[in-house]
Amino acid sequence: MQVLVQRLEGVPVGSYLSIGCDGQRILRRLEAGRSFPIPGAEIGALKIEVLQSMGSGYVVKQPGRQACSLSFLPETARAAMKNTKMLLELELMPQSPAEAASKAPNQEENSFYLQKHKLSEYFKALLSAMLRRKPSDPYAWMLGQLQGKIIASPPAEISTL
The missing domain is CATH 1.20.890 (cAMP-dependent Protein Kinase, Chain A)
Structure with missing residues (x-):
């Protein structure tokens, strides 16, 4: 099965869609027209969440090191969105094998x-x-x-x- 995002209204740019099903979670950047494959989820409940990044960075794990630190700058624009109404329309549909193969790097x-x-x-x-x-x-x-x-x-x- 796959989830297709048909329309977005009031969803902040840069948000992520989280889909939980049967102990697995798919997390991708949220864009209209984008589909999200859900392997092996033909029946059952889906937990849908819209998430926003509070910051990001890259860490390359070094052999022998178990810890590292990463600093983020806060985003002040989030305070203005507290009472924003969001609309997210989804369509559930089967994923074709050709589409699955086209997602390869x-x-x-x-x-x-x-x-x-x-x-x-x-x-x-x-x-x-x-x-x-x-x-x-x-x-x-x-x-x-x-x-x-x-x-x-x-x-x-x-x-x-």
Whole structure:
């Protein structure tokens, strides 16, 4: 089964649709015309929620580290939406196998993106430099490189004869 969002009124831009069914949850950005596949949910109750992000960020888990911190800036525009009426119309319909297959990641787009920004070459060079230097904290060193906070070694003395 799939859920098709037909119309949105009063739903803040950037909201997410959460669909819970039989112990699983699907969470996607909410857009009119977008369908949400619900595998194996031909019968049963669906819990539908409209959610908003309070902030977002990316974390890359580093091997050996179990914790990290991430800061978010509050969004003040949410206070004005407390009494806003929202309308969400959904349509439940079966998902075709062709649609399910079309949702797979596009390898060509990913390759084009990497080539366009020369990311593969950059990260190869970054890893090569890190392996030559062997910093005590490789993650901090790479972060410094990515943020442009490049720490240079003090210059060696030149001996004169």
